[in-house]
Every structure is written in C-alpha cells, then in structure tokens.
Amino acid sequence: xxxxxxxxxxxxxxxxxxxxxxxxxxxxxxxxxxxxxxxxxxxxxxxxxxxxxxxxxxxxxxxxxxxxxxxxxxxxxxxxxxxxxxxxxxxxxxxxxxxxxxxxxxxxxxxxxxxxxxxxxxxxxxxxxxxxxxxxxxxxxxxxxxxxxxxxxxxxxxxxxxxxxxxxxxxxxxxxxxxxxxxxxxxxxxxxxxxxxxxxxxxxxxxxxxxxxxxxxxxxxxxxxxxxxxxxxxxxxxxxxxxxxxxxxxxxxxxxxxxxxxxxxxxxxxxxxxxxxxxxxxxxxxxxxxxxxxxxxxxxxxxxxxxxxxxxxxxxxxxxxxxxxxxxxxxxxxxxxxxxxxxxxxxxxxxxxxxxxxxxxxxxxxxxxxxxxxxxxxxxxxxxxxxxxxxxxxxxxxxxxxxxxxxxxxxxxxxxxxxxxxxxxxxxxxxxxxxxxxxxxxxxxxxxxxxxxxxxxxxxxxxxxxxxxxxxxxxxxxxxxxxxxxxxxxxxxxxxxxxxxxxxxxxxxxxxxxxxxxxxxxxxxxxxxxxxxxxxxxxxxxxxxxxxxxxxxxxxxxxxxxxxxxxxxxxxxxxxxxxxxxxxxxxxxxxxxxxxxxxxxxxxxxxxxxxxxxxxxxxxxxxxxxxxxxxxxxxxxxxxxxxxxxxxxxxxxxxxxxxxxxxxxxxxxxxxxxxxxxxxxxxxxxxxxxxxxxxxxxxxxxxxxxxxxxxxxxxxxxxxxxxxxxxxxxxxxxxxxxxxxxxxxxxxxxxxxxxxxxxxxxxxxxxxxxxxxxxxxxxxxxxxxxxxxxxxxxxxxxxxxxxxxxxxxxxxxxxxxxxxxxxxxxxxxxxxxxxxxxxxxxxxxxxxxxxxxxxxxxxxxxxxxxxxxxxxxxxxxxx
RNA sequence: GGGAGUUUAGCUCAGCUGGUUUAGAGCGCCUCCUUGACAGGGAGGAGGUCAGCGGUCCGAAUCCGCUAACGCCCACCA
Numbered sequence: 003x004x005x006x007x008x009x010x011x012x013x014x015x016x017x018x019x020x021x022x023x024x025x026x027x028x029x030x031x032x033x034x035x036x037x038x039x040x041x042x043x044x045x046x047x048x049x050x051x052x053x054x055x056x057x058x059x060x061x062x063x064x065x066x067x068x069x070x071x072x073x074x075x076x077x078x079x080x081x082x083x084x085x086x087x088x089x090x091x092x093x094x095x096x097x098x099x100x101x102x103x104x105x106x107x108x109x110x111x112x113x114x115x116x117x118x119x120x121x122x123x124x125x126x127x128x129x130x131x132x133x134x135x136x137x138x139x140x141x142x143x144x145x146x147x148x149x150x151x152x153x154x155x156x157x158x159x160x161x162x163x164x165x166x167x168x169x170x171x172x173x174x175x176x177x178x179x180x181x182x183x184x185x186x187x188x189x190x191x192x193x194x195x196x197x198x199x200x201x202x203x204x205x206x207x208x209x210x211x212x213x214x215x216x217x218x219x220x221x222x223x224x225x226x227x228x229x230x231x232x233x234x235x236x237x238x239x240x241x242x243x244x245x246x247x248x249x250x251x252x253x254x255x256x257x258x259x260x261x262x263x264x265x266x267x268x269x270x271x272x273x274x275x276x277x278x279x280x281x282x283x284x285x286x287x288x289x290x291x292x293x294x295x296x297x298x299x300x301x302x303x304x305x306x307x308x309x310x311x312x313x314x315x316x317x318x319x320x321x322x323x324x325x326x327x328x329x330x331x332x333x334x335x336x337x338x339x340x341x342x343x344x345x346x347x348x349x350x351x352x353x354x355x356x357x358x359x360x361x362x363x364x365x366x367x368x369x370x371x372x373x374x375x376x377x378x379x380x381x382x383x384x385x386x387x388x389x390x391x392x393x394x395x396x397x398x399x400x401x402x403x404x405x406x407x408x409x410x411x412x413x414x415x416x417x418x419x420x421x422x423x424x425x426x427x428x429x430x431x432x433x434x435x436x437x438x439x440x441x442x443x444x445x446x447x448x449x450x451x452x453x454x455x456x457x458x459x460x461x462x463x464x465x466x467x468x469x470x471x472x473x474x475x476x477x478x479x480x481x482x483x484x485x486x487x488x489x490x491x492x493x494x495x496x497x498x499x500x501x502x503x504x505x506x507x508x509x510x511x512x513x514x515x516x517x518x519x520x521x522x523x524x525x526x527x528x529x530x531x532x533x534x535x536x537x538x539x540x541x542x543x544x545x546x547x548x549x550x551x552x553x554x555x556x557x558x559x560x561x562x563x564x565x566x567x568x569x570x571x572x573x574x575x576x577x578x579x580x581x582x583x584x585x586x587x588x589x590x591x592x593x594x595x596x597x598x599x600x601x602x603x604x605x606x607x608x609x610x611x612x613x614x615x616x617x618x619x620x621x622x623x624x625x626x627x628x629x630x631x632x633x634x635x636x637x638x639x640x641x642x643x644x645x646x647x648x649x650x651x652x653x654x655x656x657x658x659x660x661x662x663x664x665x666x667x668x669x670x671x672x673x674x675x676x677x678x679x680x681x682x683x684x685x686x687x688x689x690x691x692x693x694x695x696x697x698x699x700x701x702x703x704x705x706x707x708x709x710x711x712x713x714x715x716x717x718x719x720x721x722x723x724x725x726x727x728x729x730x731x732x733x734x735x736x737x738x739x740x741x742x743x744x745x746x747x748x749x750x751x752x753x754x755x756x757x758x759x760x761x762x763x764x765x766x767x768x769x770x771x772x773x774x775x776x777x778x779x780x781x782x783x784x785x786x787x788x789x790x791x792x793x794x795x796x797x798x799x800x801x802x803x804x805x806x807x808x809x810x811x812x813x814x815x816x817x818x819x820x821x822x823x824x825x826x827x828x829x830x831x832x833x834x835x836x837x838x839x840x841x842x843x844x845x846x847x848x849x850x851x852x853x854x855x856x857x858x859x860x861x862x863x864x865x866x867x868x869x870x871x872x873x874x875x876x877x878x879x880x881x
Numbered sequence: 882g883g884g885a886g887u888u889u890a891g892c893u894c895a896g897c898u899g900g901u902u903u904a905g906a907g908c909g910c911c912u913c914c915u916u917g918a919c920a921g922g923g924a925g926g927a928g929g930u931c932a933g934c935g936g937u938c939c940g941a942a943u944c945c946g947c948u949a950a951c952g953c954c955c956a957c958c959a
Contacts (some may be wrong), residue, residue, distance in 0.1 A: 585921095
C-alpha cells in the first residue's frame with residue numbers, strides 16, 4: 003500500500019464530515035442514556051467566523067465529542083441570533099447602497115428586505131463551523147426569530163408584565179444617534195478622550211459685571227441650561243444665594259441652586275445644569291423641579307428649542323458655539339482635559355443621554371435566586387474568579403431597558419388605545435378583548451388599537467435560549483426539555499457575562515425553577531501577538547477558513563487550544579497552528595511506519611517488544627487518568643498536552659523505536675496486533691481534539707463496517723493493573739540510562755549504527771533486570787551488556803541510581819575533558835549534599851518537620867554521599 | 882475613584898492545601914546527526930537569585946504585608 007509521506011487534510015476532511023452527516027452521527031433524540039447537552043452561544047445571523055468563534059466552538063466540540071464517546075447522549079444545539087441593532091444596521095447600509103432610504107419604507111417593506119437579506123447571508127457562519135468539524139445536531143438549528151422562539155419571547159414579556167415586573171417609564175437612556183435607538187447600560191463602552199474643558203461665565207441677574215463661571219466639556223448644551231449648581235458649604239458662592247443667572251447667547255434667566263452633589267475641587271466649583279442631556283443633571287432637575295429643555299433631535303442635531311445653531315450636529319455645534327460665546331464676552335478660558343466618553347458598542351457612536359419613554363424590566367427579584375445559584379455552586383464558573391464579577395453586578399443590578407427603536411426584532415406586544423392607555427397581550431385580538439372589557443365606554447374597534455413601534459432588546463430573546471431551543475417555554479412538559487434541560491455546560495466569553503449568562507440564569511430559574519446549565523467555562527479573549535484584541539478594523543484577525551485550508555482543521559483546533567487556559571487571554575499566532583499541523587503529520591507518519599511492516603506470525607515476540615507493550619499499556623493508563631482529571635477541571639489545554647506528549651514522546655519516540663523491526667525485516671504477529679490496539683486507543687483519546695485525522699486512521703487500522711465511526715466508539719478508561727508502578731519506575735531508569743548512552747555516543751562521535759558494548763558494575767548480590775536490559779540494547783544499539791565487578795580502563799562512564807555504567811571506546815580517552823566533566827558533576831553533588839546537610843543539621847528542622855520529610859532528606863544525604871564516593875573513585879582512576 | 886487579577890526560562894504558560902523541585906512544560910534557540918516512518922524529522926544541550934522589599938515559619942515560587950509594573954471589570958465626576 004502506498005501512503006503519502008505527508009498528511010493532506012484537504013483530501014479527507016470533507017469526506018468525513020459528509021460521512022458523519024450522512025450517518026446522522028450528530029443527531030440526538032431523548033433516550034435512556036444520560037444526556038450531555040450544550041447550546042451554542044448563537045452567533046449573529048449575518049456574522050462571519052472569527053477567531054473567537056473558533057476557540058469557543060473548538061472547546062464545545064471537544065467536550066461534546068468526548069461525552070458522546072463516554073456513553074452520553076450528546077446533543078449540541080446550533081443556531082443564530084437575530085442581533086437586532088447589528089443586523090438592522092447592515093440592512094440599512096445595504097439599502098443605502100441601493101439608494102434606498104429606510105425612512106421612505108414602511109415597516110413591512112423594510113422587514114421584507116431584512117428577511118431577504120437574512121435568508122441570503124444568514125447562517126454562513128454555521129456552514130463555516132462545519133469546516134471546523136463541529137458536531138452539532140444541525141437538524142435542530144434554531145434562530146431567535148423562528149416562530150416558536152418568537153412566541154416564547156412574547157409569552158415571557160406578557161408574563162413578566164402581568165407579574166408587574168415590566169413597566170413603561172420616562173427615563174434618561176443611552177441614546178445611539180446613529181442607530182436611532184436606546185441601548186442598555188451594558189452596551190455602552192467608555193473610552194478616554196483628549197478633550198477640552200471650557201470655562202464660561204454667566205452674568206448674575208440684576209448686576210452689571212458680576213458673574214459666576216462654570217466649567218464644561220459640552221458648551222453646546224449651554225443652550226439647554228436651566229440652572230447653575232454650587233456646593234452649599236462653598237464660601238465662594240455664599241453671596242449668590244437666592245439669585246439668578248443669565249444663560250449666555252439665549253439670555254434665559256435660570257436659578258442658582260445649592261447641592262452637595264457638586265465637587266468643590268472640580269473646575270470653578272460651579273456646575274451648569276442641563277437636565278435633558280445629562281443623567282446627574284436630570285436627577286438634580288427632579289430634585290429641584292427644574293425645567294427640562296431638550297435641545298437635540300434624535301440624530302444628534304440641535305432642534306428649535308436650542309434657538310441657535312438649529313440643525314447643526316452636536317459636535318459641529320460644539321465648535322461653532324465657541325466664537326459665539328467669545329463674542330458675547332462669556333468665554334473665560336479653554337483647558338486641555340482628558341475625560342471618559344460613552345460609545346455605543348454596536349455603532350461606535352458617542353452616546354447621547356436622552357430622556358425618553360422606554361420599557362424596563364425590574365431585575366431585583368429575578369436577580370436574587372440567580373445570584374444564589376452561582377454563589378452556592380449550583381452553577382460552577384471556570385475560572386472561579388468570575389464569581390466575584392458576577393456577584394457584584396447581581397447585587398447592584400439595575401433595571402433593564404428592554405425597548406429598542408428598531409424594526410428588526412420582536413415587536414413589543416403593547417397596544418395603545420385612543421385614550422392614551424395601553425394593554426399588553428399576546429395578540430392584537432386578545433388585546434382587543436381585554437381593552438373592550440376594561441374600557442367599555444370607548445366603543446373600541448380593532449383599528450383603534452395601535453401596537454407599540456419598538457422591538458425588544460436582542461438579549462430579551464437570547465436569555466431564553468437554553469429553554470426555547472427545546473420549546474420548553476411554550477410546552478414546559480415536553481419530552482425534549484425534560485430530557486435535555488438543564489444543559490451540561492456553557493462555553494462563552496467573559497464579556498457577555500452580564501448580557502447573557504446572568505440573564506439566562508435568571509430566566510431559567512424564573513420559568514423552569516431550574517438553572518440552565520451546571521458549568522460555565524469562560525474562554526479568554528483571542529488577541530494577536532502584540533496583545534491587541536482581534537478586530538476587523540485593526541485587520542489583525544486571520545481568516546479562519548484560510549487557516550484551516552493551510553493547516554487543516556485539526557491543526558487549527560490544536561493551535562487554538564495549545565495556549566488557552568480558561569479565562570486567560572490567548573495570544574494567537576499562526577505558528578501554533580503549524581505545531582498542530584506538525585502533530586497531524588507526526589501521527590500520520592507513525593501510521594505509515596506501522597502499515598509498512600511485513601508481519602510474520604512465525605516469529606516469536608522478542609523480549610524487548612514484550613516489555614515495551616506492557617510498559618506502554620501502563621503508561622497509557624497513567625496518562626489517561628491525568629487527562630480525565632484535567633477534563634474534570636476543564637483544563638482542556640493541559641489534557642491536549644498530555645495526549646500530545648503521550649503520542650509524540652512515549653509512543654513515537656520511545657515505544658515504536660523499541661518494537662520497530664530491523665530494516666526490511668518482518669515484525670512478529672503478536673507485537674503487531676498489540677501495536678494496532680495501542681494505536682487505536684491513541685486515536686480514541688485524541689479524537690475529541692482532532693476528529694478528522696483520527697477518523698481516517700481509525701478506519702485504516704483495521705477492517706471496519708460501513709456504518710462504523712470512531713465518533714461513536716467507546717472511549718477507553720484507565721485500568722488499574724498490578725505491578726504498573728514498579729514497571730513504570732524501572733522503565734524510567736531505563737530511559738535515563740538510554741539518555742546517558744546517547745550522550746556518550748554524541749560526545750564521542752559514535753554513530754548509532756555502530757554497535758557498542760555496555761559494562762555495568764554490580765556486586766554479587768545485586769539484582770539484574772534482563773527485561774530492561776533488552777530495551778536498552780534495542781534502543782542504544784548495544785551488542786552486549788556485561789556485569790563486572792571492577793572498573794576497567796578505556797571506558798567512558800556514567801552513574802544512575804548508584805550504579806556505574808561503562809562504555810568501552812576505541813579512541814583514547816581525553817583525560818582532561820573527562821576530568822572536567824566529572825569535577826563538574828562532583829561539584830554539583832557536593833553542593834547538593836551541603837544543602838541537605840544544612841537542613842539536617844538544623845535541630846529545629848529535625849524535631850519539627852514530619853518524620854517522612856526528614857527521612858527523605860536522610861535518603862538524599864546517603865544517595866548524595868554514595869554518588870560523591872563513586873565520582874571521587876572515577877576521578878582517582880583517571881589520574 | 883472602587884473591585885478583582887497578573888508578574889516564574891527568549892516567548893506562552895504549569896506549579897492544587899508551604900517539605901523528593903539547589904523550579905517544570907510546549908515552542909523557540911545552540912551543537913551534532915540524518916540515503917531505512919516523519920528536515921513538518923532525530924539525539925544532545927544551554928537558558929530562571931520564581932517583579933522588588935520586608936515578615937511568619939525548622940523550611941517560602943507557594944502564606945502575610947508594603948512597593949512597582951501591566952491587563953481586566955465596575956462607577957454619574959462636570
């Protein structure tokens with residue numbers, strides 16, 4: 003059989019993915035087995051795959067594949083999120099390119115375009131996930147705006163409203179003047195900006211040249227000022243009590259008020275108050291019953307209320323008002339100033355605090371049980387530190403602004419009546435019935451009901467995701483939700499802990515009285531080598547599809563994992579994928595080697611192969627136990643590294659080198675079949691990490707049925723076997739001896755192909771180990787191992803576990819070099835002995851430390867003394 | 882301003898309740914090897930006073946304080 007010398011992932015990845023799909027190996031239905039459920043964090047429906055998704059979904063796939071092989075009924079539910087703001091922005095942009103203005107369209111027309119766009123571009127990301135090997139049950143693919151899921155959203159809204167947890171209110175909200183919608187507090191990101199602090203003086207009413215000077219970063223809002231505020235204890239302003247000031251330019255008379263809110267140290271100690279455009283000013287406005295003058299249009303331009311600069315954008319107005327202030331003699335000075343400005347996460351537009359009527363959800367009662375669930379570990383966070391972040395937010399949770407002034411999303415089921423009242427109901431018909439009963443005097447007709455124009459925040463549907471994908475809200479007793487919920491683990495990024503994780507927990511407890519998942523694994527942020535976040539605008543994010551074409555999906559999966567402990571940022575570098583690809587190739591070639599051997603059943607199994615097989619089985623169990631422990635702690639990178647080293651170092655570099663038959667010689671049948679078993683086990687434990695290559699090789703190892711797949715094969719479990727520790731320890735010593743021999747070979751330039759002799763100094767009563775000797779002989783190309791009683795000349799030597807090994811060499815010994823080496827060893831040993839003696843000489847150590855620890859030190863001492871003695875003898879012999 | 886972190890080899894990180902660790906891994910680096918699985922390889926090797934200072938202890942990378950540097954999260958400072 004001809005096998006390519008290099009592993010070519012392109013040739014097999016599609017083949018196996020199709021095979022898995024065809025045989026419905028990802029599909030899950032409730033059955034008698036225990037369930038292992040994961041719901042995908044739904045990516046934006048119009049999004050494309052980025053490195054964060056790669057990391058996140060690789061981890062999910064590993065856990066799901068492993069669970070499946072461990073006998074669980076594994077179900078990974080895929081889907082997408084409608085992402086109202088992001089998607090609507092994309093659609094608006096697309097329409098603009100076509101020369102269509104959203105404002106010219108009716109709601110229905112716009113939504114038609116939006117759905118068309120969604121059908122065309124939606125779900126690309128799910129196709130991309132298939133390249134990665136994601137074993138999602140695709141038949142279950144959900145979209146947050148699917149009819150059933152939408153119905154659940156509306157049900158939940160109505161339910162919360164009826165419970166009094168949803169209310170409508172005038173509030174200062176974060177307004178995005180670009181998206182023309184309110185956004186929640188969590189969707190605002192604050193950035194430091196280099197800006198200016200403007201000092202402006204306001205004339206005191208009724209005086210000629212008495213002024214009060216304020217400092218502001220937003221002089222354009224002066225046009226909406228309705229007061230000036232100072233600290234009540236500030237001596238500088240005592241004389242101004244009860245007076246009024248004149249707003250420059252607009253010449254409005256406003257009161258001077260005194261409140262402890264003002265920081266006397268800042269600026270001049272006097273603060274201008276614009277209740278319509280600043281949250282703090284708004285609160286002061288409420289307290290002192292100030293006028294509220296809204297000077298901005300929704301798009302951030304000034305309106306008629308401003309009287310001046312009408313129609314000018316807020317930032318342009320900020321520039322243009324300066325000469326006006328100067329002309330009025332009001333501008334005192336301008337200073338450079340660094341402050342923090344809120345930006346919309348979605349559009350990167352500067353947020354404008356805006357007073358408006360919005361829908362809110364009261365979070366306090368919902369938060370309490372959700373906080374407890376995490377604090378008492380009903381839900382475990384990995385890493386644990388996120389418990390703190392979570393508890394702080396939950397304890398200080400604020401009401402959630404859930405309305406968005408958009409069209410793409412779930413429309414709020416509130417219906418307004420001619421009398422300005424409204425009713426909330428699932429459908430217009432139901433609302434009509436309720437309204438008729440409530441207001442019989444209105445003689446309502448169906449057309450009189452006007453549905454609220456707003457849609458709900460995207461997260462108001464995502465927080466139901468673990469329930470709604472199983473239709474658990476509309477039909478709480480259906481088989482699916484009872485079987486799959488709560489889900490097993492959620493894999494997500496820490497930046498959506500409040501947006502999503504916290505709210506899912508609240509929703510789960512509110513509507514199912516049960517947590518939505520038992521474990522939450524927070525991945526790190528994927529950054530580039532310079533620690534910069536990967537982003538489209540920086541252009542520092544590699545295209546995952548290209549990466550997979552270059553290194554293979556298995557290689558990229560491994561690359562993603564190699565350096566990503568939970569919660570730590572991952573500094574992504576292509577070279578990690580290269581390492582993954584190299585590993586694929588290493589495995590491929592190990593397979594190639596084995597498949598290239600001729601098998602001869604007539605040959606007896608050599609001792610060294612017998613030992614190697616036994617050793618490897620023990621070693622496999624040992625490593626597998628640590629891998630399982632790593633998985634229990636969600637230390638997935640460590641688990642992968644464990645498999646990596648087992649395959650590369652133990653299997654390829656050590657095991658195969660022992661059992662390898664001589665060139666062009668056949669291998670005995672027993673060893674061969676044992677190697678196949680071992681290789682198969684390695685493929686099994688590696689499969690969750692590298693699904694494609696393992697499936698390919700698993701099929702090539704032996705005859706398989708048409709429907710067989712490694713995906714549904716059974717994962718090996720570590721077996722405790724007698725004598726394992728002893729064998730492993732003996733083998734460790736053997737490996738050290740092998741290394742020593744190789745070092746001597748390297749130092750003396752003796753090629754591996756030239757056989758050498760090994761002499762071992764042993765006392766009469768000392769035991770020998772023929773099994774391990776056979777391994778040493780094989781690995782080091784040693785013609786014979788002889789036991790002797792005394793040192794002979796013309797040899798190089800080394801010491802392991804107080805046994806001296808000698809290698810006769812043909813060439814003359816370089817005494818000087820040899821002495822130098824021995825003296826270095828001696829020095830090291832003596833220093834070591836000294837440190838041990840120092841410890842033992844300390845009476846308090848001997849009396850206070852546990853006996854065991856002291857015994858260990860004593861053993862160290864005698865070993866070191868023995869070694870020093872031998873080294874000294876060697877040195878004496880040379881001189 | 883508050884909170885929670887991080888700081889260990891050139892790079893990325895392990896090191897769990899202090900004692901077989903005069904500190905480990907992967908990658909990188911250096912030297913040599915390489916017509917017999919794999920140069921995407923093999924063998925060997927060099928790299929660290931565990932950020933700094935102080936304390937507790939018989940014993941500290943590990944526990945406690947302070948200092949410094951760097952992320953992160955939260956917060957209404959004009």
